[in-house]
Amino acid sequence: MNQARPTLSRIADVVARDLEQRILEGSLKAGDRLPSERTLALELAISRPSLREAIQKLVHKGLLETKHGGGTVVTNRLQASFADPWQDMLQAHPLLQADMLEFRHMLEGEAAKLASERATDIDLARIDAAYVALDMAYASDDMTACIDTDVAFHQAIADASHNSLIGHLWGSLMRVIHGHVADNLVHLHAIPKQWEQLRAQHKAIWKAVRSHSPDEAMRASREHISFVRQSMAEAAKAEDRRNSALRRLS
Numbered sequence: 001m002n003q004a005r006p007t008l009s010r011i012a013d014v015v016a017r018d019l020e021q022r023i024l025e026g027s028l029k030a031g032d033r034l035p036s037e038r039t040l041a042l043e044l045a046i047s048r049p050s051l052r053e054a055i056q057k058l059v060h061k062g063l064l065e066t067k068h069g070g071g072t073v074v075t076n077r078l079q080a081s082f083a084d085p086w087q088d089m090l091q092a093h094p095l096l097q098a099d100m101l102e103f104r105h106m107l108e109g110e111a112a113k114l115a116s117e118r119a120t121d122i123d124l125a126r127i128d129a130a131y132v133a134l135d136m137a138y139a140s141d142d143m144t145a146c147i148d149t150d151v152a153f154h155q156a157i158a159d160a161s162h163n164s165l166i167g168h169l170w171g172s173l174m175r176v177i178h179g180h181v182a183d184n185l186v187h188l189h190a191i192p193k194q195w196e197q198l199r200a201q202h203k204a205i206w207k208a209v210r211s212h213s214p215d216e217a218m219r220a221s222r223e224h225i226s227f228v229r230q231s232m233a234e235a236a237k238a239e240d241r242r243n244s245a246l247r248r249l250s
Contacts, residue, residue: 011046012053018044019054023063023074024164030076030171034064078168086176100177101232105225107170108154112205112221113214114161123160124210130156131206138199143189147182153202157209157221184228187235194231201227 022028058064130153137145158170201224208217
């Protein structure tokens with residue numbers, strides 16, 4: 001007896017799960033545009049009606065957005081749903097910054113450890129490229145490039161952990177504290193000795209992950225975040241002293 005052919009709906013469910021998995025693992029990121037309907041249907045070896053139904057399923061979940069005349073793009077829902085309320089809370093309660101850095105200390109240490117254990121050759125190539133771009137930016141005076149490459153380097157490591165929650169939580173955390181990270185890098189850039197320490201810390205993380213040394217990767221990552229915590233606290237104190245001096249002057 002011939003087996004019944006898969007229905008359009010069943011095919012759409014399978015394709016929707018495939019696309020959803022790509023979003024979870026980070027191979028499709030927020031803002032990425034899906035290939036054209038024709039190209040994607042050929043890649044997945046399905047009909048265009050099945051593909052349309054699969055896309056609509058993810059649109060209803062809020063993971064994809066179809067723009068009139070602009071194709072279909074991945075939304076930032078997985079990150080924004082975490083980040084948006086915390087951004088408001090952090091602005092209203094500055095003391096939460098210490099909690100955020102403590103969380104980052106745990107998250108990035110574990111991400112580096114897992115990446116050193118699980119990173120594939122493809123992951124390592126991405127981490128290598130991110131590190132080279134980061135080190136070149138740090139050797140320049142382009143602060144925008146420094147901030148962007150710093151975030152990209154740590155995101156590459158988080159993704160290489162092959163833990164979907166770590167990858168997305170790290171991206172969400174950066175949305176929350178991006179302004180603080182930028183301010184801290186500007187502060188450290190003005191202090192050559194500390195700026196070189198920061199470069200050396202990134203190199204240590206990179207080498208430990210690349211050499212598949214889990215304990216060293218975790219240690220290097222946590223030392224880096226401890227340094228960041230201390231430097232941000234010092235920057236905050238310096239800003240308070242400056243504001244106090246300005247008030248006395250006026």
